[in-house]
Amino acid sequence: MSVTLDEIAQFFYGSGEVVLGWHGAQEELIALAEQTFPGKPFCLVKQWIIADLQLTQAEQDRLASMGLLPKAVYAHEVVEDSRRRFAPGHWVRANFGISHDHPYMFETKSTVYLLLGDGVRKPAALSTVFSFRA
Template sequence: MVTLDEISQLFYGAGEDAPGWQGSQEDLISLAAKEFPGKPFCVVKQWILIDLIVTAEEKDKLTKLGLLPATLYAHEVVLDSQGRFQPNMWVRSNFGVSSTEYMFETKSTVYLLLGDGVRKKAELSTVFSFRA
């Protein structure tokens, strides 16, 4: 069972500083449109890139499905291109399929990482224990 302490550490505990986009939101959206034409995007701030702690078997399963053992949590949605998430809401992505310095891609969305964030490790059960 996931404890409140585990969730608290994920949200507020120490992590490794991770650089995000420092330019304008419009420039980041333009860059995403060039790299992922037509793909829905979600601009986020105060984000945490989470490297999932998984077993070798779980990692193999994810790899076979073309997924990374990683996900993204953001304390603040700035703009969602499809209106799924309202500004100031939090969001947790599904498993990633690719990741660059300023973008985290899932099968359905490219999350645009506005401003600096944090990189952390967490158990799979902890990350997927909370829902909107």
């Protein structure tokens, strides 16, 4: 499915619900993540968006059956990636989440995204969010 420039602009620049992120020292957030998710790689990000994916009920049920949330994170800026997959200053789009129980941490199967500063939460089409590729 093709995505329009208007849909992408709305995702990046449209309004959304402001969500509080971490405002303390980065080292403290990293230590908290290592305690909460021992051994799991982390990616420290800022200028982030939590996308509540707009899915059909069948798509939601399928994700739930795989233990996945209908959410993803997009960040305009990587600050630090513990496995050096993403260079500082680069953008990143996470895969589907598996937990978002901690307000400053968004967990996927492979990584915990640590959310620095305030971000935005907004609904988005699956095709829009997953159209971003490095």
